[in-house]
Amino acid sequence: MAINPTFREVYDRHVRMVFNLCLNYLQNRQDAEEATQDVFVKVHQGMGEFRGEAAMRTWIYRIAINSCLDRLKAAKRAKRSVWRMLGFSGDEAERIAGSDFDHPGVELEQREATQRIFEHINGLPAQQKTALLLRSMEGLSQNEVAKVMGISAKAVESLLSRARHRLRKDLEHIEG
């Protein structure tokens, strides 16, 4: 079966958004590229269900977030077991497992500070991390974030507030 021409249009319209979201979520170029591939293979499979552009965008965002979460879980599990086999404790293995920072969007002079923020963002619960990245980095409104995450705008506000509170605390702890 050949690639349908509508799929090419959908790809062209959304690929940059998907790739950058995956990059911000995974902070690794290779992983982001693979996750983007996963997303568009799934989009190709289920494309017939969508008509409206807004619904499709929300749906693609959801697929992208789920693909990133799956990839993160699988990678952490695999790395943790390797480091544990090499004799590292659970905490050490956890720390090493999440240390492949390779984000091409971060400038060299800000790399250290940005990497530190991302490390703390990665420590947030998945829902808080998703809400924060969609709001602060993707620039979605609170209502759009709510639609993508399938929760109420009030719940998004609460997730964002808890995420920011925790980030402030973590950063104070490091700097203070």
Added chain:
Amino acid sequence: MSISKDEEANVVKALNEMEDERINELLSNVGRVDTPPFLFTRIEARVALQNEESPSRSWVLATGMTLALLFTMNTYFLLNSSKENLNGPIEKLAGSLELNASNQLYHD
């Protein structure tokens, strides 16, 4: 000099806002990146591979219909043959002589 609770809350709020701004500024400095070349070609290859691996809908439909047809024909012939067995001339003769026309070795 002591400060009221309201003033204290305001100071904390302002500090929190400053900290949030700092975090937002760092995050907003992360630039948007162009997609890698040949990404679409790789996706196309994966879609093609997946299509090869999974049978097409028409094949699944044709197999299903063939199986259904076989099952229907089997049932039809079985029912008809059992009716013929009961009403055939040999069965009638055997019945009148109180014999059993079945060629099964163990029958009631």
